[in-house]
Amino acid sequence: MNLKMMRGGACLPMLCALGLGLFSACTSEGGSKEAASTPATVAATSLTAAAPDTTTNAVATTAPKDSTATGDSTAAKAPAEVPVKDEAADNPGAILPHKRIVAFYGNPLSKRMGILGEIAPEKMLAKLDSEVKAWNAADPSTPVQPALHLVFVTAQGKPGKGGTYRLRMSDHLADTVIAWAAKRNAIVFLDIQIGQSTVEQELPRLEKYLKLPQVHLGIDPEFAMKNGAIPGRKIGTLDAKEINYATSFLNDIAVKYDLPPKILVVHRFTQRMVTNYKDIQLRPNVQFVMHMDGWGDRVLKKSTYLAYIKREPVQYTGFKIFYHNDTKKPGSKLYTPEGVLALSPKPLYIQYQ
Template sequence: MKKSLKAFLVLITPMLFLLIVTGCNKAKSAEALAENLITVKETSVLVSKEKSLTIDTADYDKRMLALSNKDTTGRWPVKAPYPLPGAVLPYNRIIAFYGNLYSKRMGILGELPKQEMLKKLQGEVAKWQAADPTVKTIPALHYIATTAQGKPGKDNKYRMRLATRQIDTVIKWAKPINALVFVDIQVGHSTVKDEVVPLEKFLILPNVHLGIDPEFSMKNGEVPGTKIGTFNAEDINDAIDFLANLVRKNNLPPKILIVHRFTQGMVRGYEKIKKVPEVQVVMDMDGFGDKVLKKSTYLRYIFREPVQFTGFKLFYKNDIKKDSNGMYTPEELLKFKPQPIYIQYQ
């Protein structure tokens, strides 16, 4: 098992060595800014309506129990405060395409042309909806906004904040298909607290949420990609506090926080991670490998260390390499305890 796990952890990390045009414009264009402001204005009406409602707690409990998939260990469903009205989970299952517009090697978002990518995403959404008609399935675009780097950079942080105009582009792409948007950060030698601040102007939009990746959090000065990094509960709580404050200040529906994980050490102190009405936390089973290994990882690090909701990552290429038995199907993943409510394709 140890040998196979080692193979499992040999992840593709081309993002560490991205060559970005040095003249990247970090300022949002007037056109993009205006469009985002229109989005805020349009959704504010919907948010205010949602805020006037109350959570049907009996319905919420029923849905959470269904997600636990008849777990008998007492771990699932997790006890937590009820979310604020307007919560996405557990009322929807999110199917997300992950990647970066600067690289075709970082994921399906960025690998395919826009229209081909969106059509493929909608196809995956349809498959999941057919597999589980009891939960509405919705699309999402999960964009890596800050990438870890193999070199220190000007501020010696081993991370690069990419041009915000690319985030504007992803938000535009999401609008016609009513998709959520996730902005993802790889902190390198920086911190979650410092890296979420530049994204506030996007996170105040009701349909934009956050992802954080412990794999590239190098607390002891290592170069990203040379070992697997880690977040402790305090790091994750910094993200939760930031999002919760945005929700309260801007009268928003709850935000979703995705935390990637595929080893024991990537997340430390899971039991200390906050559970608040303003933020819904998803522990996403990351990493590639054959089905047996991926299920084992899910059981070890997601099922046994419950936080709130669970996710599962599928790799179009690395899950179907030679001697592999292919990617998990929706029908197969729906048999897991608990059922993942967030599915990410790379």
């Protein structure tokens, strides 16, 4: 894929002390660039700041085809509602499908990685309250579980001391977000952007938090780089084997500490971000969410959801809403809860950035 580096629109911030650029998840305008087989454009601007600030935007020109309108045999066989096989659903404390998760994403050290760090904590939590209220009103049959989704391992534009193009946040940051979440009885997701590291190398450090019943895991394949690739210059990828390590790790933690089912959220907005999806192994103590992570207008986002989430089903589905990027196109409006609920299957994980 030929990616052109541009200035403006988004940024790859710098940490002054470390000289490392941090990346925000998410990034494609609806993820359409692969479906259209057109070059993508990544906006990358370096800022000088004392904390991470970043958003990388991969923009394309056309949307993926609606899976119901293609001649592809897989798409043609896709049911109206993707069947969910979940052994964990009846376990004590299971969240899905009994509740819909509404999460605020970002990093408190950054005003530009997402709503979690964009505004002061109390204002952020009040805004989360308003979104929870809106979703409860839109679908009273499915209570909302609020969540904070922290980018805890961040991709880097430079190799860093370990040469892995990733930066681990401090335990203090995780403790802070967990404390904020407790004020709203919210759960927490710790998200990892592994750069040139591996899932196997990053997860053991998280056990101290994942053994808490309210803490869950997110993985962003966009920044999982292979063959020496550098984050931000191309879109990364994870294979089912790597994802299976994560589901096994979470399942073992749930058993070891006698916990309710753990949730794994995997971000996706292109086909190649997740390979061999049929080989992803579901576990009896893990609930799996494949999350549509692209930005753009509503038509583009719906097309991406159908092409890469519905068409290649795993278990539960997620949908991201960008307060800023989804309205970049003149006349574009944010998806409302009612609009998201019109999708099939109905997402049970909603993330705001």
